[in-house]
Amino acid sequence: MAKTSIVSSSHLSENASELSEFEYALTMAQNAFSRWLIHCMAAAGNKELSPIDILILHNVHHRQRPKRIADICFVLNIDDTHTVSYSLRKLGKFGLIESQKIGKETFYHCTETGAGLCLNYRDIRQDCLLDSLSTLGVNREELGKMAQLLRTMSGVYDQAARAAASF
Secondary structure: OOOOOOOOOHHHOOOOHHHHHHHHHHHHHHHHHHHHHHHHHHHHOOOOOOHHHHHHHHHHHHHHOOEOHHHHHHHHOOOOHHHHHHHHHHHHHOOOEEEEEEOOEEEEEEOHHHHHHHHHHHHHHHHHHHHHHHHHOOOHHHHHHHHHHHHHHHHHHHHHHHHHHOO
């Protein structure tokens, strides 16, 4: 039986239908993940945050260590520091993070409210997502392998973006 593929961009797939298949799946996953972030955060207690705001909040809360904008951009692979700055200001206005100037650097950390929101998010994530993965039989080792592949592909796309920028 022949494998049926779903290729959303057949005009890009003359010699690379598998890559188009991957990109289509990545697009679907990105959109579903963004919806998940918004709905989970709304259930946790904040309906005002965008997906990037949520990712930045979790990154700032990670290990309860203050972060600089450069740290956040590096970990989340964001080139545009203005996007991160805007989200940090927004999170600050909601009282979820605070900033502290140390020398020439500004560091950001979660407030008690921000940390509490992250913990509420964690609990909802456990109930709605992690339990579903267990039921479906997706194990941690498989998730780790998928994460490694996605990090590798991220590097490939970054390198290709740099090459395309030189045209």
